[in-house]
Amino acid sequence: MGNITNLDQHQELIQTIKEVMNVPPDYPLDKEIGLDSLNSISAIVRLEEALGINFKNSDMDLRLFSTVENIATLVVENYLDHGR
């Protein structure tokens, strides 16, 4: 997933995040995912693998991974090239 150029690709990103985070397809985007000490690190590793990115250390803050919406924002704004 190298860039986001349209709505379909954004939906694809949301879908990928939901799958990786093990939340149901209809899970609200702004609802807390509830990562804890048992699953937080493995979830981030899975996200990196699924999206083909490496999160910067400055982004290793669980608040940025608290909801599907937050994760999507983090990824779109910092890790995808927006088709440029």
Place this chain on the structure above:
Amino acid sequence: MEIRYSVRDFLDDHQAQAVVSKLIYSSEGIVRCLYDSAEGEIVAFLADESFRSEVTEVIAKISREEKQSLNIRHRIVKERNEHAISFHEPAASDYSPAVRKDEVVILYGVLDALFVHLARKNKARLREYRSMISFDALDKCRYISYFPQHIYMVSEFPHQMPVLEQVKEVRKAGYGDLSRLSGYALSPAVCFHCYMEWCGTAIDGPVVLTARGNCFRHEAPWRLGSHRLNEFCMREIVFAGDPHFVENLRNQILEDVWAIFNDLGLPGLVQTANDPFYYQEDKVKGQHQIIANMKYELIFQNDQTGESFAIASFNNVKDTLTRQFEIRGSDQTVVHSGCVAFGIDRWAYALLSAYGSDIKTWPLHIKKALKLNLEDEERIWAT
């Protein structure tokens, strides 16, 4: 004799430092170890040549483990440089783990009073606890299984005449064979006593306790001295309540302590931190502490010597300990908890490093910030 183990092209500097942090506690054949970043080598100095293969295998094992871990670094959240300070090396006669004297005793007192004031401002109740803590208490929080490298267990001779008669004969070399574990350890932290006090109870609204105690941690002998002690004085503020209360109080105290640190003109920073889980399978808990902002440390930095060490920690442990100790709110849900810990020896050492061993000559504004008045003591000492 030394081992130089290359990790260049295998681990980055941060990972190599993590290897050294564990290596310190992983072989008693090591008399010193460090990471040589210029050469990309972990260097271990050995007690004698017979430890070479053991230590090499240990370094290789820890390095492999570190390579497999997600590389998460601490994030700096506050930073303060102070270039005006001309650092000093506190004289051993003035600052010794074995004995504190006169002005240094006063300094410990005023530092503790500062932290008590902060605790009382947040409605803390006062407590005093003993130095020993039961294995049962430590098992509840899994301290020994998470941090076996740091625990000091208390042993005793059985009350059996034949054993006691042998004690006099065998002297020091035979004490180990004749003694047994007592079921107690020397407290590695003050807060566990608070959790034992609350254990199995329902608390009615937020609660805050503060206590000072001597704490004990098994440290590699070659690291002991200056700011690193195996017995040290710790003041803690421990609190429990709903999640917002705990998070807000932890953060508010952090801001207040940062203001004190600034008033004292000390250089350093606040960064996310983790506890030193020994086993690889628990390392993920430490990584979670970092990314979940569960632990911050206030680090004093001596720019001239490169020495830096934590002088306070600010912890929101959420429901991890309250669940183990079955501490509930009035609605029977498990509450959250946190604590702030001050290493008083390290605050004293930082101040002595920054302003010198002659406390009387410290800048007036520093003495005022500490509410340090030595005039009465000087009169007494002069007579």
